[in-house]
Amino acid sequence: MSDKIKIAYLYEDLMNTYGDSGDVKILAFLLKEQGYDTQVDNISLGADFNAFDYDFLFFGGGQDFEQTVVAKDLVRHRDTIKDYIEASKPMLCICGGYQFLGKYYTMVDGTTIQCLDILPLHTIFKADHRMIGDTEYQTEWGTVRAFENHGGRTYFDDKNKLKPLGKMIEGYGNNPEDKAEGMRYKNTIGSYSHGPILKNENIAKAIANKIIHSHQDCLATAK
């Protein structure tokens, strides 16, 4: 086990809308400040992947077309991603990446993509209305300001298991009805926030700390 922190960026070349790759850069910067070098691997189409080789998984947003391409390949990695999430290892999923954790995503043209079915949520495009604009919401770590652009509306199928990441102050978040943004389950966070979300120092530092703890746990187990 190396002392370097290893980050898997799932489908970096396909899922990286509206500055999401900035999330990984910000984390690398914060981890460096704490004395850790990082290695970022792009896990793209056809790649072998064991989630437990990594200290952190990142999954960015994407357009519907890219999501249909990714969905076909992603299914191979379902079990390793599920086991990683259940083991309370840290993961951040944005927009399309967040939608992929649920059961399915029904797109604007009515086509349904089967998603990973790891967490009890689903996403559906209901009317000819995209949720675009600035967002602001209250989280455990304070106020977060970001930008959203999505057609999909996400609904939790088990509100006891999943908690929202934040309470909306401005914008839509998961959907127009719930006034809630994103999702938390163990150390996995899903969010509709681009911009990137981790330009918000409060949540960026919280995630960097989760990564350091997870890394230290792995080093301790390997000894």
Ligand code: GLN
């Ligand atoms: N294509 C998805 C939607 O429109 C996700 C968008 C995104 O990742 N920005 O809902």
